[in-house]
Amino acid sequence: MIQADEVRTAADIVKIVGDYVKLRKAGANFMGLCPFHQEKTPSFAVHPTKQIFHCFGCGVGGDVFKFVMMIENLSFPEALRRVAEKAGVPIRETFRDETMDADARERTLLQKIHEAAAKFYAAQLGGTAEGRAARAYLADRGLSDEIVGRFLIGYAPSDGQALTRRLQEAGFETEILVKSGLVLRDAEGKRAFDRFRRRVIFPIARESGKVVAFGGRALGDDQPKYLNSPETPIYTKSRVLYHLDRAGPPIRKLDYAILVEGYMDCIAVASAGIENVVATCGTSLTESQTRLLARYSRRVVVNYDPDSAGVAATERSLSLLLEQGFEAKVLALPGGLDPDSFIRRQGAEAYRERLAGAPTYLDYLTERAAAEHDLERPEGKIAAANALLPYLAKVPNAMLRAEHANRVAERFRLDERLLREELRRAGGEGRREIRLQADAAATKVTPAERQLLRAFMESEELADEFLAPLLESGDCQGLATEGIFRRLLVARREGETIELSRLEAQLSPEEQRILYESAFWSGEPPDREEVLACLRALRRRRAEREREKLQLEIQAAEKEKDQARLAKLLEAKAKLAKELAHLRGL
Structure with missing residues (x-):
């Protein structure tokens, strides 16, 4: 796939992974905490020369496309386009069409619908008489025009079909509009109408900045007071944190996040110049959301409402954060005030002072219990x-x-x-520190096998000379690396370039782990003499296994008093002993 190769070559995996994981230089590689499992000691490595990543804890690995697919939950075509955007490589429209499956095309349409809806709502806020009334409400809440524009705040008019008509006029079919969650049908399924009506609208974006949902705050006595988009193919509420698209870099820089409950609280804190703030918005904190936060920092200040519901939510969140290895503090504001109300009454500086003095989770819970x-x-x-x-x-x-x-x-x-x-x-009795021990349960792979894998991946000449004889000899039969060697041989015979991203598709997860770990071995790749030494090591290992098997058969023959069979086995053992002595250089 020429277009994919072009994007892969142009992309800098260290820079792209660095948008999600805090990386530090470690020799020739970069290391960080794995975003795919909980760990305290960095085992996630990025190889800048080979443009690959691998976690030595949980075993995941791959190229830049694989990383973006996993971290953003995207299909390959979607990940390719995301990487292309980051690398500044234009994607041909024909390529977009060719690589998109039906689900990807649907998600693309849903994304376009949300982008169009966000523009529509924003225009309604400032461009209509009804919208200007909503703008006055926001001004009363202390939101300046600059803040309204920065957060793309909009307004859904009371006309129940305004957005539906606009999107239909833009060429979107009613069926896909209903799938977007922004448009509903009446009980008979004949009339389509807007989900959000007479509400201030808060766009909800993923980390990438793409709008995937909306939250609406009612004006007047309409119920419910807050209404959110339903889950769709592009939006799962438990996997999104409000404002993380903007808060991510400040969280990483300051090494802590502030966690609040709602849009207005989040906007109020950010408006006070404290950008490292995110909100859960209509859902209790989830494990998926803690994993999102962990990409930026494992230190959190929980600043929920101080009412009974907020206290209960704080305690639930603390339980989850602690289990996921976070350092947690709790900011409980005085006077029963939420962050938005506190900042409007006492100012940003007073909030900063309270934030600086936030107690640890243990001090907070201890004083509550006392x-x-x-x-x-x-x-x-x-x-x-x-x-x-x-x-x-x-x-x-x-x-x-x-x-x-x-x-x-x-x-x-x-x-x-x-x-x-x-x-x-x-x-629980025998509770152990939470840590993935993939290596303890992993199949044993010898240094000789790893060196041969490196040699055959780095040198087509060595692969062409030694791969076929290795497999024909049976010296790697039954080893965890046998399937990888066979896949390498097929690639060479079919004229393929040996690349990790192309090999892994036909390998098991365990084989992929072995392949990527071998690729991260330091030092120069083995030369011809070192390859020969590794091949001798495999042959010696096979001979030792055969000797163990012979010894068991000899014991059985002695027990059965089968002299003829015993003589043949002893002869084979003597021959094998000579071969082993030769292989050991004795």
């Missing part, structure tokens, strides 16, 4: 400690759990040893 229980009574101290144990048990790191338990014991004047014992029970 306020709710009588610490002068033994039963009260125990109840307060028990309220904290489920949160402590979520902390992945064992030493950190123990340290936090000691602090709780000191605060409530309890026996540290007994509290730690209760913590072990709360977390």
Whole structure:
């Protein structure tokens, strides 16, 4: 696929991956925390020369297209176009049409509908009498024209078919408009009308900045007060955080995120010059959303509403954040105020001061438990400690759990040893630090196999000379690398260029892991003499396996007193011993 090769060549995988993962130079490679599984120690590597990535923890790997497909949940054609945009490579329209399957074409249409709708709503806000009334409402909430424009805030008119007509006039079929969630049908299925009516509209974008949904805040007494887009092929609410498209870089730079509940809270904080803020918007924090945040930082300040619902949401979020290895603080604003109300009443500087003094999750929960229980009574101290144990048990790191338990014991004047014992029970017996140990369960691959893989991938001459004899000899039979060697041989016989991205499609996940780990081995690729040494090592390994098998057969023959068979087996063993001595250079 010439167009794909052109984009792959132009793309800088370090730069593109760096948009999602904080990378640091480590020798010839770049390392960071894997965005595809939870870890505390970086095991995610990017090879700038080979333009590939691999995680030595969970085993995923691939080229720049594979990374974008996984991180953005895209099809290959969609990932190719996304990478092309980032690399500045124009994609031919014929190529777009050829590579799009039906689902991809539908998602593209839905994306265009949302882009058109965002422009329509924005125009309605400032260009109509009804919209100007909505603009006055926003001004009363302290939103300047600059903020309204930056957040693409719009207005859905009370005319129940205004958007429907505009989109139909633009050439969109009613069926796809209904799929977008922006247009509904009446009970008889005959009349199409707008989902959002007489509402201030807040566009919701993915990390890429593409609008995929909307939230609407009612003007007047219309119910519900807040209305969000339904889930569609381009929008899953549990996988999107409001404002992350703009907040991502500031979060990475400052190394922490502020988590609020709604659009207005998020906009208020950002308007105060604090850009590292995101909102969940109509849903409890989800594991997918924590994974989004983890691409930028694992430090979070939770600033939900201080009412009973907000406190419950804070506690649920803390539980999930701790389980995912985040460092969490809690900002509970005084006077029962949400972030938007607090900033409008007391100003941005007062909010900054509160933010700087936000307590850790442990201090926040400890003081809440202390306020709710009588610490002068033994039963009260125990109840307060028990309220904290489920949160402590979520902390992945064992030493950190123990340290936090000691602090709780000191605060409530309890026996540290007994509290730690209760913590072990709360977390389950034998609880271990959450860490993927892919290598422990992975198939053993010898250095000789890895070096041969590197040699055959780097040198077509060495592959042509040694691949076929290796497979014909049977020296790699039964090894985890056998399938990879066979795929390499097929590629050479069919005249293909040996590239990781082309090889992996026909390999198992385990074979892909082995292939990418081998590609990350440091040092110069093996030369001809080193290849010969590796081949001898494989032959020696096969001979040793055969010797073990012969020994078992000899024992069976001795037990059965089968002298004729025993003589043949001993002769074969002696011959094999000579071969092994030769291979060992004895």
